[in-house]
Amino acid sequence: MRLHAQVIFIGNCAGQLVIPAKQLTVHVGDEFDVHVTQEESGEAVMALPRPTSSALTVVHTDKSNALETFRAVRQGESGLISTTAAPCQLLRNGRDRPGPCSALSVHVTG
Numbered sequence: 001m002r003l004h005a006q007v008i009f010i011g012n013c014a015g016q017l018v019i020p021a022k023q024l025t026v027h028v029g030d031e032f033d034v035h036v037t038q039e040e041s042g043e044a045v046m047a048l049p050r051p052t053s054s055a056l057t058v059v060h061t062d063k064s065n066a067l068e069t070f071r072a073v074r075q076g077e078s079g080l081i082s083t084t085a086a087p088c089q090l091l092r093n094g095r096d097r098p099g100p101c102s103a104l105s106v107h108v109t110g
Contacts, residue, residue: 003032010034010103017046017088021079021102026072027109031059034080034103037066049080049103056080056106072108080104 002008003024010022026032036046044066051057055076060069070080080103082088088101 002035003030017082017101017103019088019101021105023105023107025107025109028072028074031069031071033067033069035067042066047083049082051078052081053078055108072106075108075110078106078108080106 003026008022008024010017024032034049036044036048038045044064048061048065048068051070053076055072055074055078056070057073058068059071062068082100082103088096
């Protein structure tokens with residue numbers, strides 16, 4: 001994930017999302033990118049996550065379907081949920097559980 005030129009990793013090196021999901025706070029009007037790529041190949045490792053509320057909207061999807069740009073459009077909470085059945089890794093015990101998983105928890109302020 002990239003916000004204001006800062007890269008934040010939201011998954012692990014095995015291409016799994018981790019539980020609990022990373023948290024992000026943005027302001028209305030902010031945009032951020034989500035990349036679902038393998039570091040070495042740059043190819044998509046899962047489907048792009050979908051927002052769970054109208055606080056976020058998709059403003060651009062790369063033709064490779066490995067990069068999407070989201071904009072915060074109103075105050076509130078939204079998750080980004082994977083639509084892939086790839087396993088999620090529980091950080092507490094390292095065990096996997098079936099997806100879909102929460103990729104990111106986003107708090108949008110005014």
